[in-house]
Amino acid sequence: MPRIAGIDVPNDKQVWVALTYIHGIGPCLSRQILKEAQIGDAVRARELTDDELSRINSILDRNYVIEGQLRRQTNQNISRLKEIICYRGLRHRRGLPVRGQCTQSNARTRKGPRKTVAGKKGVKEMRG
Amino acid sequence: MGRSLKKGPFVDEKLFGKVMKQNDQGIREPIKTWARRCTIVPEFVGFTFMVHNGKMFHKVYVSEDMVGHKLGEFSPTRTFRGHSGGRRGK
Numbered sequence: 001m002p003r004i005a006g007i008d009v010p011n012d013k014q015v016w017v018a019l020t021y022i023h024g025i026g027p028c029l030s031r032q033i034l035k036e037a038q039i040g041d042a043v044r045a046r047e048l049t050d051d052e053l054s055r056i057n058s059i060l061d062r063n064y065v066i067e068g069q070l071r072r073q074t075n076q077n078i079s080r081l082k083e084i085i086c087y088r089g090l091r092h093r094r095g096l097p098v099r100g101q102c103t104q105s106n107a108r109t110r111k112g113p114r115k116t117v118a119g120k121k122g123v124k125e126m127r128g
Numbered sequence: 129m130g131r132s133l134k135k136g137p138f139v140d141e142k143l144f145g146k147v148m149k150q151n152d153q154g155i156r157e158p159i160k161t162w163a164r165r166c167t168i169v170p171e172f173v174g175f176t177f178m179v180h181n182g183k184m185f186h187k188v189y190v191s192e193d194m195v196g197h198k199l200g201e202f203s204p205t206r207t208f209r210g211h212s213g214g215r216r217g218k
Binding site: 080083084085086087088090117 | 191193194197200201202204211
């Protein structure tokens with residue numbers, strides 16, 4: 001199995017798909033990289049020669065922020081927002097949507113699994 | 129959507145004037161302001177603003193990291209005190 005960008009070992013998929021297994025590389029970037037390295041899209045990842053691998057690696061090194069470094073960067077940006085106590089930072093802290101979405105219903109991606117409140121029925125009943 | 133670069137950042141002119149005036153005189157007193165929509169520019173760093181949230185003024189000390197944000201982002205307008213059913217704490 002070829003090793004690209006350190007830990008990543010994409011399998012015997014086509015190269016452009018295999019590259020998207022790297023955090024920070026999507027289909028679009030993947031194609032651009034292959035174009036720059038002058039490798040055909042349809043080649044399988046295991047068929048890559050050492051020379052081609054090193055070409056991809058050097059392009060990744062030079063131009064793109066990927067994997068651990070990218071994750072660190074993202075976390076830094078978020079913790080910056082948290083530190084300066086701005087609105088977005090507060091939303092991050094509370095685990096609520098940051099970009100102005102509604103939270104009355106849904107928003108489950110940010111809020112996580114539903115927490116059912118015991119004894120809570122209808123609003124009407126609570127008032128009566 | 130972001131603001132057009134051509135226009136540059138929006139800065140409330142009256143507020144900016146007050147900051148410059150304080151800068152000239154070398155004093156740093158909290159500035160009361162309603163201009164929540166005003167972008168924080170590098171000149172504001174080190175100043176304290178009292179940013180209105182519709183009810184009261186929040187003290188906001190501007191640090192370097194805050195440049196590029198709006199003043200309103202640091203003065204929350206809503207209070208959430210928990211839901212009515214939340215008796216778990218008792």
